[in-house]
Amino acid sequence: MGVASAALLGLAGVAHADEAEHGLHSAAYPWPHEGMFDSYDHASIRRGHQVYQQVCAACHSLNLVAYRNLVGVCYTEDEVKAMAEEIEVTDGPDDTGEMFDRPGKLSDRLPAPYANEEGARYANNGAYPPDLSLITKARHDGQNYVFSLLLGYREPPAGVSVREGLHYNPYFPGGAIAMPKMLVDGGVEYDDGTPATETQMAKDVTTFLAWAAEPEADDRKLMGAKFMFALSLVAVQAVYYKRWMWSPIKARRLVVNAVH
């Protein structure tokens, strides 16, 4: 709806003159959380978190998301506490001035796979796996792009050669991406028993990332629906009251008597 309104106003971003250079335009998929009155599919967020944790987290950080953010969204508080305790967090300094390791707490952020960008590039042949916290807001076509990219791996067409260590993916700008195809059928064990097909995992992890980028979306839309409904009533009142107060002015009859 937002994209449609922007396009309607003629304000949409840059025109893609060259699809090889800018990446293939992704299709618009019917996301269950897309509409004005739609909330996230929270079971899908939970499955998506499992995909992130078991697949993506090996290379991609999610620096803006803390364990506490997951509580009440896709896990219970006890579940998240148990999950957080599985990691070691360096804290301190203690009374003797030393840093120490402790189990993770709700207030800790999800652990990053690499200490810094240099380390990430060194481990990935010079490529830097971006932080995923805002990925669906930070790319053209957002979640559709992420979904298309995850499922977009194929053999390069005749005449296109891809450098050693890169992989052909028409949705990626330039067509050659350092990330290999990561999602394969059965690649993840879902705790709700959903069959982990490639497309299922792509959908779930994209939903999870859409939530990570816009965790306020459910609250925002609910507040918007309430506020705009109330304001519409105010608008009716305002128009009625204005017309009522103006009626003497509007009903005046001005007579121009040119003779006398």
Place this chain on the structure above:
Amino acid sequence: MRRLSLLKQPLLSVVNDHLIDYPTPSNLSYWWGFGSLAGICLIVQILTGIFLAMHYTPHVDLAFVSVEHIMRDVNGGWFLRYMHANGASMFFIVVYLHLFRGLYFGSYASPRELVWIVGVVILLLMILTAFIGYVLPWGQMSFWGATVITSLASAIPVVGMDITYWLWGGFSVDNATLNRFFSLHYLLPFIIAGASIVHIAALHQYGSNNPLGCLAVVDKVSFYPYFFLKDLVGWVIFALFFSFFIYFAPNALGHPDNYIPANPMSTPAHIVPEWYFLPVYAILRSIPNKLAGVAAIGLVFVSLLLLPFINTSSIRSSNFRPLHKKLFWLFVADCLLLGWIGCQPVEDPYVLIGQLASVYFFAYFLIFIPFLGKFEKALLHYVPRD
């Protein structure tokens, strides 16, 4: 001695004379509501801005995450930030409509030259404020937009580079730049507020123009309740429009690249300004020479400032100027076209279209406005021989 009414006493009498008993032409249409609406936009921006500044950190390492801290950890923070970010767009929508209304109905014409000039100054201050405000989240488009626009100063001969370094506070857009932009972004809105008061004072010297463009003293009504209620309708409808963006399409008017933290080592594929700058950006890019392009931007505002003095029509309202009415709507279409060109890559056929649109943009101000009035007068006095 009987005490005077509260509204007749010092200071409160100003409120009374300008907002309550103020005589207003009874025939003002809803197009006249965008002035008070612009005032509301300014107040919304100042209030949300003050609260955002309580949580924002103007440092290159922290600015981006502090904005995300507002979005995720501050109570109602996403609401404040989306209101402020979209509020800038709303402010420009309102002010552009206000400006086009003035253009259509000849509100700039004598005796309201000063009102128009102060209005153009407010527009310039708004552009400056919006531009430096967009730099504060320190995303990719913030950083590269700041780099491109501040570099325009380097086109000035001889001292250009020195001015650029002076603007940056260093040899590149960096922490010093971000800090001063934050400071100025907090200062300028209050200068705009002051200029708005001058704008209203200048207006109230002669009173509002009206859709007929004729002297309105014969039929005025008090501002309150009539125009308060009429403006109120506009405010509520506008609040609905604004709310749609805040709640349902908060990023529709932004650019995705600004959700990537600023990286001086990586230039985005396309550097695009915010939509409200696109027409002027298109004019800048239509001219292959950098200095001439900057001069053309200057000419946009010089044309606007000159408007009341080069206008030769003694009729204000375009309702009675059929030729100007056509040229006006063509000008509106031309501005929209320039806006579209401004977000296209610099290649054919966009370059040529942009150049033609720029030519009409200036022709409207510098050719049609001065000569159309004379032509109309000649037509009025034309007596066909039988």
